[in-house]
Amino acid sequence: METKTAAPTPREIKEAEARHLFQTYKRAELYCSHGEGAYVFDLEGRRYLDFLAGISVNNLGYGHPRIVRALAEQGARLVHCSNLFYNQYQGLLAKKLAEVSGMARAFFCNSGTEAIEAAMKIARAWGRAQGGAGKAKILSLNNSFHGRTLGALSITAQEKYQAPFRPLVPGVEILGETTVAALEAAFSDEVCALVLEPVQGEGGVFPMPADFMRAARGLCDRHGALLVADEIQCGLGRTGKWFGFENYDVRPDVVTLAKSLAAGYPLGAVLGGEKVAETLRPGDHGTTFGGGPLACRLALEVLSVIEDEGLIENARETGDFLMGGIAGLGRVHPAVGEVRGVGLMIGVELGGIAKEVVDRLLGKGIIANATHDTVLRLIPPLVVTKEQCEEFLAMLHAVLGNIEAER
Numbered sequence: 001m002e003t004k005t006a007a008p009t010p011r012e013i014k015e016a017e018a019r020h021l022f023q024t025y026k027r028a029e030l031y032c033s034h035g036e037g038a039y040v041f042d043l044e045g046r047r048y049l050d051f052l053a054g055i056s057v058n059n060l061g062y063g064h065p066r067i068v069r070a071l072a073e074q075g076a077r078l079v080h081c082s083n084l085f086y087n088q089y090q091g092l093l094a095k096k097l098a099e100v101s102g103m104a105r106a107f108f109c110n111s112g113t114e115a116i117e118a119a120m121k122i123a124r125a126w127g128r129a130q131g132g133a134g135k136a137k138i139l140s141l142n143n144s145f146h147g148r149t150l151g152a153l154s155i156t157a158q159e160k161y162q163a164p165f166r167p168l169v170p171g172v173e174i175l176g177e178t179t180v181a182a183l184e185a186a187f188s189d190e191v192c193a194l195v196l197e198p199v200q201g202e203g204g205v206f207p208m209p210a211d212f213m214r215a216a217r218g219l220c221d222r223h224g225a226l227l228v229a230d231e232i233q234c235g236l237g238r239t240g241k242w243f244g245f246e247n248y249d250v251r252p253d254v255v256t257l258a259k260s261l262a263a264g265y266p267l268g269a270v271l272g273g274e275k276v277a278e279t280l281r282p283g284d285h286g287t288t289f290g291g292g293p294l295a296c297r298l299a300l301e302v303l304s305v306i307e308d309e310g311l312i313e314n315a316r317e318t319g320d321f322l323m324g325g326i327a328g329l330g331r332v333h334p335a336v337g338e339v340r341g342v343g344l345m346i347g348v349e350l351g352g353i354a355k356e357v358v359d360r361l362l363g364k365g366i367i368a369n370a371t372h373d374t375v376l377r378l379i380p381p382l383v384v385t386k387e388q389c390e391e392f393l394a395m396l397h398a399v400l401g402n403i404e405a406e407r
């Protein structure tokens, strides 16, 4: 039987959105229809090579047959049954995530920002249990991004996001700079947690300095605070390891996940080590949708595909290849500044032309993104091939050449 969902034209879509949506997004002129592998197709059938992957969500690419099968089978069986009852997959997914992360327990929610909210509640509950009501301070880093709900926004240290919504949640201190000295100065026994992204994403693709990560672990231990790794963007294979923190010799106490976890179906998770295993008790936290059977079955399939197809190794190898290629372009195009990143999470400093480069790439059938105004952010699906990286590099070369010729 046919569904009754309308199939509107681009014009109808744009008009309806302009009139009836809160205008929270500045959309590019791309009307997505469907996808296949690393490619997205628009409503007119034009093909785009996707070097953004839905902002690190579509890590298996589009239309992966195992995901399509799991969606169809589980969609027909059971989408939701509430957390008042058991479903087949939530416990299994928690077990698998414990295996790959070294954590002990999971709580499932529906987005990254909710995973951060849960981590903040774990931090506050942990602090209270260890040191009473005074041990409630949460430290976060300049330039960080942890989400948009009021709790998550309070530790998202970017003025443009915070300013319109003050007052925010109290008991948060933002480090002015990501240095060991600043961290030492901010730490005290009042701190219950330090939250950081092992590789900052929205802030412009900045891997944490190794000495900073080591100091973070040491100071958390000395002051009885939790180290929370926000792996929402950099986790699940993207950096060439299961988790971004594995690129350092440091193990966090709490890990947040979302984005690619269930292949685009909304699912977030907070994972906690043995130390915090008893922190949340019945009634302390909950959500209607989190950890539903469809989301968890999809996530189990995602983790299994990552292993079966060697996608972590692919992220490392194609990431190195891509980074090398961009560094090569830097030798011929003066606009290319620092190239940094890990695995398939790469940032390219392009100064004032970053947004223009992104627009022109789109015109040539490549989806990429500029973050933090000046940084070209490349986060292709983990299934991307070297040939597709070459295709991307050729287009970037052409776009940079065109811009230079016009100036």
Ligand SMILES: Cc1ncc(COP(=O)(O)O)c(C=O)c1O
Binding pocket: 055, 111, 112, 113, 114, 116, 145, 146, 147, 148, 197, 201, 202, 230, 231, 232, 233, 234, 258, 259
């Ligand atoms: C590191 C990080 N944390 C948290 C979030 C928020 O996740 P969500 O948009 O699913 O709420 C994001 C989203 O970009 C992110 O990159």
